[in-house]
Amino acid sequence: MPSRTGGLRERKKEATRKALREAALRLALERGVDQVRVEDIADAAGVSPRTYNNYFASREQAIVAAVTAEREQRVAEALANQPATAGLAEAVINAVVSEFTEPSERHRDTLLTITGHPGVRQAYLESATAIEAPLANAIAARLGGDEDTRRLKAEVLAAGVASAVRVALRRWVQPAATSSALMVPSGSLATLLTEALRQLAPALEAAEDACAGGSSEG
Amino acid sequence: MPSRTGGLRERKKEATRKALREAALRLALERGVDQVRVEDIADAAGVSPRTYNNYFASREQAIVAAVTAEREQRVAEALANQPATAGLAEAVINAVVSEFTEPSERHRDTLLTITGHPGVRQAYLESATAIEAPLANAIAARLGGDEDTRRLKAEVLAAGVASAVRVALRRWVQPAATSSALMVPSGSLATLLTEALRQLAPALEAAEDACAGGSSEG
DNA sequence: GCGCAAACTTGCGTGCACGCAACTTTTTCC
DNA sequence: GGAAAAAGTTGCGTGCACGCAAGTTTGCGC
Known part of the structure; x- marks a missing residue:
């Protein structure tokens, strides 16, 4: 059994x-x-x-x-567990930053080593898009019913979030340009992720507002 | 010579x-x-x-x-050619919708045929991300100087736009689910693109506002 | 337990992507 | 215009991804 x-x-x-x-x-x-x-x-x-x-x-x-296993579920779960009182933007940013920062910092040396390889780096960055579908579901759940328009909204927002994460990760693992001096120190991953995601906050808030008073609301 | x-x-x-x-x-x-x-x-x-x-x-x-050649440059150029009086959101949406709609509708039958093949469909959707880099440059140019913070903003916004386009294209070429009745008619590509990009408009506007009064402004 | 159906594993064969090291073509510089 | 350099083409070899059709293991109903 x-x-x-x-x-x-x-x-x-x-x-x-x-x-x-x-x-x-x-x-x-x-x-x-x-x-x-x-x-x-x-x-x-x-x-x-x-x-x-x-x-x-x-x-x-x-x-x-080996480093990204089950990340999708964890992110979706983290978003679902955010307090219902929190705004969508805040909830999404918290969930994503917390679920990405900790494992990435823990495996920091490993990640920076293997992403020295171009193919692995690309695979690592593309792995961020795996959060798209679960995240879209979690966002749709927060937005309200599963009507068609909301589905599209949720998918676009989730894809945008995944993209922002990808950009942040790309900067984080970016190999130092050997020659020229024009280089970005890149800051910590948490900072990068937060700054990147903050760009999308207005869109998340607007989507939430547009769905306010919808079918299901706590 | x-x-x-x-x-x-x-x-x-x-x-x-x-x-x-x-x-x-x-x-x-x-x-x-x-x-x-x-x-x-x-x-x-x-x-x-x-x-x-x-x-x-x-x-x-x-x-x-064969169907997407030079799209990146055309989109970047279209954005650069938008009137300086237009807001960033409006300019980006106009540029992207116009440059994607026409060729896609012109090759509509071809596209729907070849994207019946899973591998080709994936390659087609991924080709949308090629606009990311040129679009980031064009957006950065509109935002003002090439400082570091603006660069990150522009990259995130460009990546978001590319994602939204990918979501819209995915719906457009989505093969009809044969069995169940729960299916989305998907509308015209122009409509799909506009609706998808509209979700990001608040983020584009906010970024523009945050950079207002920056170094170069028409 | 028993046997059938569904799911998983495996070997084989094919076409593909790509590094490498010659070879050919275009460009550049005097 | 001619030689050297830079860029592009090609054949070869290797490892890889994956369809297919066995063979094997697990799950389920009786």
Whole structure:
């Protein structure tokens, strides 16, 4: 009888996924990204290369997943848990900043190392867009009913937030320009994220106001 | 002596790029995306497969480029050409809607056909992010000087706009859900784009206001 | 328990992306 | 105009992504 964690099947799958992404990251850190073959990752996780490929579409995604796993759910959950009294902008910024800052700072050295590789850096930045769909759902829930117009609003806002996050992360991991002196110190990730997201606050507030008095309101 | 169009080298490169993307699109329409080999495209354009790959990183990108070529520059230019009296939000929305609507409607059948293919659809949607950098420059120019804070603002806003465009395009090319009745008619592309971008207007206006009285103002 | 259906794993084959190192073409400079 | 440099093209080799069709494991109803 399967517990809350799901059936045996599901647990095994999750274990395999975890083993794969952790093997990928470990090997990448040990030898450098370009010295890691797909076969090595699969071997280290105890599956065939073909199976590895059923879990991850590229080496880069496997490596990055070790650091970004389950971020989408955590962000969506964090937004849902924000007090209903908070404005949408405040709630979104709090949820996103808190869920991105802590793990990123914790894995700071790892991240700055692996994002030295262009392919991994791109995969890392693109991973931010994974929050789009869950975030859109959470925003739609805050905006009110699930009517069509609200759905579009929520999707646009979520996509905008994901973009802002991507810009902030890009600055954070930006490799120092070696030659010219015109360089941005980039500040802390929390600062970068907050400043980036603040640009979208007016849009979030306006959307919320436009939906005020809608179907469901606490 | 090279004319304004650039040297011979540059013209040849552009001709090759054009030949490749048009061959890719033509073949994809004739036979279906999955029946087009890279070798076919290269042959049709009169270059080696290896050279084809110096121009495009994937078949999907080559096909999509036939429809999206030079869009980035045109959008940036359109924004620069908006009257200086217009607000940033209005200027951006006008520029983006006008430059996206016309070509997309002109190639409507082509686009809806090729985006039936998942890989091509994804490449098409991702191509919208190509406007990010040129748009960020154009927005930064409108905001005023090139100080650091303004650069971040411009990048975030440009990324947001690109995201909104992506959401609108996604709805536009969304394949009709075959089974259930809960489906969105999606409206015209111009309407979709306008509605999506309108969500960001408050953010654009706020950024403009925050930069008012800055270094350069008409 | 038993057996069937659904889900997952695996090997194989194919086409692809791309680094690399020759080779060819365009540009530049005198 | 001719030689050197800069830029572009090509073939080759390698590793990779993924469709497909077995084979294997798990879940479920009886």
